[in-house]
Amino acid sequence: MKFEDIRNICVVGAGNMGHQIALQAAICGFSVKCFDVNVETLKKADDFVNSYLPGRVEKGRLSEDQARQARVNIQFVDSLQVAAGDADFVIEAATEILSLKRKIFADLDQTAPAHCILATNSSAIVSSKIADATQRQDKVVNMHFFNPALVMKLVEVVKGPHVSDETADLTMQLSKVMQKVPVLLKKEVDGFLLNRIFAAISKEAMWLLEMGVADVEDIDNACVFGAGHPMGPFRLNDLTGIDLSYIMRMEKFRDTGNAADLPNPRLVEHYMKGEFGEKTGKGWYDYSTKK
Ligand SMILES: NC(=O)c1ccc[n+]([C@@H]2O[C@H](COP(=O)([O-])OP(=O)(O)OC[C@H]3O[C@@H](n4cnc5c(N)ncnc54)[C@H](O)[C@@H]3O)[C@@H](O)[C@H]2O)c1
Structure with a gap:
């Protein structure tokens, strides 16, 4: 896959991290669908977008057009099928439980197109503990944002032994286009870098x-x-x-x-x-x- 082919991003989990990662991607021009199992969380995330964007316009950080476009770019949905069905890149930011993440990745593997990269925002679980739940281990990678994801610039990209060069490169590129500063970890290590x-x-x-x-x-x-x-x-x-x-x-x-x-x-x-x-x-x- 070429970087230009990444247009649709799916974010799994609309909690603390997920809704902000999704919004950052929408502001940066991607079409984003954010999925959560909790409908109240989805509503809260949608309300946050409605209050955050006008605030950025008031502060002169976004033009009215940019804010309007970001609002159009992002949707909060209650179906994984809808969120991931046409995704080119998934960022999973669901609860930090290994068995849950493995189940989500197995479902994503069935739902997302074959070319789609599946990244986890986990703060501690290395992707090699998740990748074998899928049939696309070379496309499963750690992409670790920091809290609050709309503000913090650092993203740690961790290249486990199963991750292809292409996946790592595309994840680094996506982080940059999302206005972040990515760092590449060439090996998996407990606790990552920072x-x-x-x-x-x-x-x-x-x-x-x-x-x-x-x-x-x-x-x-x-x-x-x-x-x-x-x-x-x-x-x-x-x-x-x-x-x-x-x-x-x-x-x-x-x-x-x-x-x-x-x-x-x-x-x-x-x-x-x-x-x-x-x-x-x-x-x-x-x-x-x-x-
Ligand atoms: N909070 C931080 O400071 C921070 C920083 C970096 C990374 N992380 C990582 O980000 C991930 C999310 O953390 P958070 O702080 O946003 O947690 P959170 O509890 O705020 O959000 C997690 C969300 O996942 C949802 N969820 C649970 N099961 C799901 C499923 N099967 N499908 C879809 N959504 C599901 C929950 O409903 C919840 O809204 C974790 O892996 C965590 O390690 C957190």
């Missing part, structure tokens, strides 16, 4: 705290004012949730059995006290007094 780097920074930051080298605020300040990060690792952890970090690290430990993968004791302490970060009013920082 989340691995973040995990290493966060592990080191927690070690420095544990050793009493510096306080939370000063470690964060070093990252913000020395490395130019928008926020430090502890502040970020409060935002994304200490509970999520704890669960992910415990899952990794269960997988590897390696004590080095266990969550940091200070993180466990916050988790056990129910101090999950911003959402509970307390985590590494106390949010009860300040907004």
